[in-house]
Amino acid sequence: MTRNILFIMFDQLRWDYLSCYGHPHLHTPHIDRLAARGVRFDRAYIQSPICGSSRMSTYTGRYVHSHGATGNGIPLKVGEITLGDHLRKAGMGCWLVGKTHMRADAEGMARLGLEPDSLIGARVAECGFDVFERDDGMFPEGPDGAYDPDGAKTYNEWLRDKGYDTDNPWHDFANSGLDAEGNVLSGWFLKNSPEAANIAEEDSETPYLTGRGIEFMQQAEGPWCCHLSYIKPHWPYIVPEPYASMYGPEHVLPVVRSDAERQNAHPVLKGFMDTKIGQTFSRQDVREAVIPAYMGLIKQADDQMGRLFAWLEETGRDKDTVIVLTSDHGDFLGDHWMGEKTFFHDTSTRVPLIIYDPSPEADATRGTVCDALVESIDLAPTFVEIAGGAVADHILEGESLMPILRGERAETRRDYVICEYDYSASPLAKLLNVSVRDAVMFMIADKRWKLIHCEGGFRPLLFDLENDPQELVDLGESAAHAEVIAQMYDKLFQWARRPSQRTTRSEAxxxxxxxxxxxxxxxxxxxxxxxxxxxxxxxxxxxxxxxxxxxxxxxx
Structure with missing residues (x-):
C-alpha cells in the first residue's frame, strides 16, 4: 500500500503537557486518541535544546556534531543531505507547511553557483523541502530591524486582507491583547499573558496553519510527506478566547526545583539560572501568568488536531497516511530555576512522540506505550522506510522505528541518547569567560543515568534518573559515583569516535x-x-x- 506521511511538529511543547503523558488538568483528547490508535513513545529525546539545531538534526537524521548547524542563525552547510533528498530518491515528495527555522548557507550556495530561485537552489535554501508555505512564525522588530524580515510574511498579508490592517498584525493582533482604550498590550510582556489575544480565534496562528495543511493535502498528488510545522505553544505566550479563560493559577502544577539545587549549582547551570529569563521564571507570579496561557495554546492545538483528524477521516486519507506528532524541544517554565529550553533536563530534552501507521502490519501495537530510547534523528530513516526506500545508514545516524511499530522489536539498538548545545554566541559565554571553543556541552543518558559534560575544564553533572526522576540532585562531585561517571564518559567517547563524516560510501x-x-x-x-x-x-x-x-x- 502506498502511504503518505503527515509529519506534525509543535514548537516548545513539553512532553508532560498532554493528558496522554499524564498532565492532570490539561485534557488533550484528540492527541490522546491518536496515541490510542498508534504507538506513544515515552523516552523520545531531541538532539539539541534549541529550535534551529534541533530541527536540523530531525531534518537531516544526523547529530549536531555531524551537520554543524549548532544554533539558531547557524546555516546548515551546503552538501548536507536532508529528509527531502532521501524521500525524493525513494519517489516521495517532501513539502513544508509552517516553520523550519532553517538559515540558508548563502556563502556556500554562491560558491557553488546555486541560484536561490532555481529548483535545486530553492531546495538547498529551504532545508530540502519544497515549500507550500513557510511560516517561521516570528516577526518581532527592534531598533536594529526585524529578527526575521520574512517571518510570518504570508500570514501577515492574509491578516491584512481580513481587515487586521497594521504594519505588523502578527504582533498587534495575533500576539497581543487590547485594553479598554484601544492600547495594544504586547504579548512580549509576560504580565500580558493572561490577556486574550485581540484576534478572532479562527484567524490565530494555529487554526491558520491547520487550514493551510488541509489545503496542501487537498491538492497534493502522492505519495507525499507533508511537514505541518506549528509555531505554538512557543512564546509569545498569549492565546485568544475561549482558550485565554480556560486555565488559571489553580491549574499551574507545583514547580520542580529546590533551594539546594540552586545553592549547589554547577557553574554553567548556575549561569543559565542567573540569566534574565531564569530570574524572571523563578517568580511564581510569572509562572501563574504564563502557564495558563501556555496551557491554552496547547488546548487550542489539540482542538485543531481534532479538526485535522476529522478531515482526514472524512476524506479517507487516514487510511493511507502515517501520522507523526512530536515537538522540537520543551520549556522549563520555571522548573529548575530556569525559563526557555537551553539546558539538558528532561523538561527540555524529552519530547512527545506519537506515530500512527494505518497499515495492518501495525495493528499489533495500537494503543501501546514504548519505553525504548528514541532520538529525533530516528524519524528520517523511519520515513525513508515508509516510502519504500533503502535507508542510507552511512548518512542517517538514527534508526528506523518501523520494527517497533510492527511489533518486531521492543527496543532500539542504542543504549544511550545524545543531546548537544553550543552557547558560544550567547551572553552566557561572555559571563562565564568561556572561549568559543569551550562554550559547548554534551548530554549522554541511558534509562538510569544522565551525564552532562561541559567543555572548558568544568566538572561533569550526573543525575540518577531512577531514584531522582525530577533531576534535583547533581551527583557530579560524588566520589561514590566515580565509576558511573567513568562508564558514561566511555559511552560519550565511543559516540564521539563514530565516523560520521564518511557519507560518500556505504558500508556495503x-x-x-x-x-x-x-x-x-x-x-x-x-x-x-x-x-x-x-x-x-x-x-x-x-x-x-x-x-x-x-x-x-x-x-x-
Missing part, C-alpha cells in the same frame, strides 16, 4: 572495496612474482622492452 561499498586495489595493479609487499596470485600480476610478467640507451639519443 566499503566492504566491496576490500582487496579491489590488487585487481587494479597495486602490488604491495610481494617479494617474488610467484608469491601472489598470477592473475593479479598478469600485466607485469612476460613483458620485454629496449634498453633506454637505445631509445634516448645522446645530446649534441
Amino acid at each position: 561499498q566499503l566492504i566491496g572495496m576490500r582487496g579491489k586495489s590488487g585487481r587494479r595493479g597495486i602490488v604491495l609487499g610481494v617479494y617474488d612474482e610467484n608469491d601472489t596470485a598470477p592473475e593479479l600480476t598478469v600485466k607485469y610478467r612476460g613483458r620485454s622492452a629496449k634498453p633506454w640507451q637505445e631509445i634516448v639519443r645522446p645530446k649534441g
Whole structure:
C-alpha cells in the first residue's frame, strides 16, 4: 500500500503537557486518541535544546556534531543531505507547511553557483523541502530591524486582507491583547499573558496553519510527506478566547526545583539560572501568568488536531497516511530555576512522540506505550522506510522505528541518547569567560543515568534518573559515583569516535572495496612474482622492452 506521511511538529511543547503523558488538568483528547490508535513513545529525546539545531538534526537524521548547524542563525552547510533528498530518491515528495527555522548557507550556495530561485537552489535554501508555505512564525522588530524580515510574511498579508490592517498584525493582533482604550498590550510582556489575544480565534496562528495543511493535502498528488510545522505553544505566550479563560493559577502544577539545587549549582547551570529569563521564571507570579496561557495554546492545538483528524477521516486519507506528532524541544517554565529550553533536563530534552501507521502490519501495537530510547534523528530513516526506500545508514545516524511499530522489536539498538548545545554566541559565554571553543556541552543518558559534560575544564553533572526522576540532585562531585561517571564518559567517547563524516560510501561499498586495489595493479609487499596470485600480476610478467640507451639519443 502506498502511504503518505503527515509529519506534525509543535514548537516548545513539553512532553508532560498532554493528558496522554499524564498532565492532570490539561485534557488533550484528540492527541490522546491518536496515541490510542498508534504507538506513544515515552523516552523520545531531541538532539539539541534549541529550535534551529534541533530541527536540523530531525531534518537531516544526523547529530549536531555531524551537520554543524549548532544554533539558531547557524546555516546548515551546503552538501548536507536532508529528509527531502532521501524521500525524493525513494519517489516521495517532501513539502513544508509552517516553520523550519532553517538559515540558508548563502556563502556556500554562491560558491557553488546555486541560484536561490532555481529548483535545486530553492531546495538547498529551504532545508530540502519544497515549500507550500513557510511560516517561521516570528516577526518581532527592534531598533536594529526585524529578527526575521520574512517571518510570518504570508500570514501577515492574509491578516491584512481580513481587515487586521497594521504594519505588523502578527504582533498587534495575533500576539497581543487590547485594553479598554484601544492600547495594544504586547504579548512580549509576560504580565500580558493572561490577556486574550485581540484576534478572532479562527484567524490565530494555529487554526491558520491547520487550514493551510488541509489545503496542501487537498491538492497534493502522492505519495507525499507533508511537514505541518506549528509555531505554538512557543512564546509569545498569549492565546485568544475561549482558550485565554480556560486555565488559571489553580491549574499551574507545583514547580520542580529546590533551594539546594540552586545553592549547589554547577557553574554553567548556575549561569543559565542567573540569566534574565531564569530570574524572571523563578517568580511564581510569572509562572501563574504564563502557564495558563501556555496551557491554552496547547488546548487550542489539540482542538485543531481534532479538526485535522476529522478531515482526514472524512476524506479517507487516514487510511493511507502515517501520522507523526512530536515537538522540537520543551520549556522549563520555571522548573529548575530556569525559563526557555537551553539546558539538558528532561523538561527540555524529552519530547512527545506519537506515530500512527494505518497499515495492518501495525495493528499489533495500537494503543501501546514504548519505553525504548528514541532520538529525533530516528524519524528520517523511519520515513525513508515508509516510502519504500533503502535507508542510507552511512548518512542517517538514527534508526528506523518501523520494527517497533510492527511489533518486531521492543527496543532500539542504542543504549544511550545524545543531546548537544553550543552557547558560544550567547551572553552566557561572555559571563562565564568561556572561549568559543569551550562554550559547548554534551548530554549522554541511558534509562538510569544522565551525564552532562561541559567543555572548558568544568566538572561533569550526573543525575540518577531512577531514584531522582525530577533531576534535583547533581551527583557530579560524588566520589561514590566515580565509576558511573567513568562508564558514561566511555559511552560519550565511543559516540564521539563514530565516523560520521564518511557519507560518500556505504558500508556495503566499503566492504566491496576490500582487496579491489590488487585487481587494479597495486602490488604491495610481494617479494617474488610467484608469491601472489598470477592473475593479479598478469600485466607485469612476460613483458620485454629496449634498453633506454637505445631509445634516448645522446645530446649534441
